[in-house]
Amino acid sequence: MALISLQNVSKTYPPARKGEPAVTALRDINLEIEAGEIFGIIGYSGAGKSTLVRLINALESSTSGDITVDGRQVSGVPERKLRTLRLDIGMIFQQFNLFNSKTVRNNIAYPLRVAGRSTAEIAARVEELLDFVGLADKAGSYPEQLSGGQKQRVGIARALAASPKILLADEATSALDPETTHEVLALLRRVNRELGITIVVITHEMDVIKNLATRVAVMDGGRIVEQGEVFEVFSNPRQASSRKFVSTVVRGVPSPDELDSLRRRHPGRIVTLSFRDGDSSQSEVFLELARAGIGFELVYGGINDISGRAFGHLTLALTGEDAAIDGALAAVGHGLKVAERF
Numbered sequence: 001m002a003l004i005s006l007q008n009v010s011k012t013y014p015p016a017r018k019g020e021p022a023v024t025a026l027r028d029i030n031l032e033i034e035a036g037e038i039f040g041i042i043g044y045s046g047a048g049k050s051t052l053v054r055l056i057n058a059l060e061s062s063t064s065g066d067i068t069v070d071g072r073q074v075s076g077v078p079e080r081k082l083r084t085l086r087l088d089i090g091m092i093f094q095q096f097n098l099f100n101s102k103t104v105r106n107n108i109a110y111p112l113r114v115a116g117r118s119t120a121e122i123a124a125r126v127e128e129l130l131d132f133v134g135l136a137d138k139a140g141s142y143p144e145q146l147s148g149g150q151k152q153r154v155g156i157a158r159a160l161a162a163s164p165k166i167l168l169a170d171e172a173t174s175a176l177d178p179e180t181t182h183e184v185l186a187l188l189r190r191v192n193r194e195l196g197i198t199i200v201v202i203t204h205e206m207d208v209i210k211n212l213a214t215r216v217a218v219m220d221g222g223r224i225v226e227q228g229e230v231f232e233v234f235s236n237p238r239q240a241s242s243r244k245f246v247s248t249v250v251r252g253v254p255s256p257d258e259l260d261s262l263r264r265r266h267p268g269r270i271v272t273l274s275f276r277d278g279d280s281s282q283s284e285v286f287l288e289l290a291r292a293g294i295g296f297e298l299v300y301g302g303i304n305d306i307s308g309r310a311f312g313h314l315t316l317a318l319t320g321e322d323a324a325i326d327g328a329l330a331a332v333g334h335g336l337k338v339a340e341r342f
């Protein structure tokens, strides 16, 4: 059985004031996250990602549907039972949520004190965690004396203190610069590999998913519109709404504004081709266009790499007879996607 399982889960917030509409944040969510995996949840702001996380760690209850974590029911369970469940789930946040008046050591010790562990046990566990996150020399510092990356490492150590099975990371690197983001992602990979902790990572950043997750769910308007292996979902999104989202986060697809500007600057038809590793070669495309007597210029493009597999997009300005262009695109279309507008 999956470690985290959601079946037909919906969540509606009642209206904030009389006369206002209720907000349905999640609609019929079905999701299975297996023990030991790093699962990404990605989507625009307002898609329902944070609500989903709050349901998994039982900070809120669902309106309908079933949620189980490690075989235990989460929905409709008394608060007393939820406390033990929450010990199995650590959480890290975009703004770190550290206690500014406590030292690094005391921040990490906090959940253990709340859980009533002995002083000796707490001291040993905190030392272990400080070593694990590489902050042994900062034990006596206060959060304001730390960089963003160091603060998040304290956040991770604190989340791990009670030895959870699951770590929920809600936009955990969104406040960090790209280099620090990579350090924190490397630490999260170690948390997964060395400690065997299942990680659920919520983000709007493709880089985070592609560097960390093995599977991903794309959310839009409270629904999961697509889920699967990260390479598959990003290189070949099947639903219109996930295609739209993916095109904003992958390299090489012109935005609508860029497309307008390309159209103004180049004569002919602007066509975007997407390639996937092993599907078809770019030279076949160029050969076919040349054979059909079509003029072409490469005007935009980019290649993405996910777990050593490449996919990319090339945008060409094509000049020639419409029928000849359509024929050539149909001929090369086998194994690659052709879009006048991605």
Ligand SMILES: Nc1ncnc2c1ncn2[C@@H]1O[C@H](COP(=O)(O)OP(=O)(O)OP(=O)(O)O)[C@@H](O)[C@H]1O
Pocket: 013, 014, 023, 024, 025, 043, 044, 045, 046, 047, 048, 049, 050, 051, 052
């Ligand atoms: N406590 C609440 N009361 C009422 N509506 C809420 C509440 N929390 C979230 N919502 C609404 O639910 C929808 C989903 O919000 P949610 O925060 O889960 O999205 P998100 O994908 O995490 O976005 P972001 O990345 O901006 O946090 C939004 O329309 C939001 O306004």
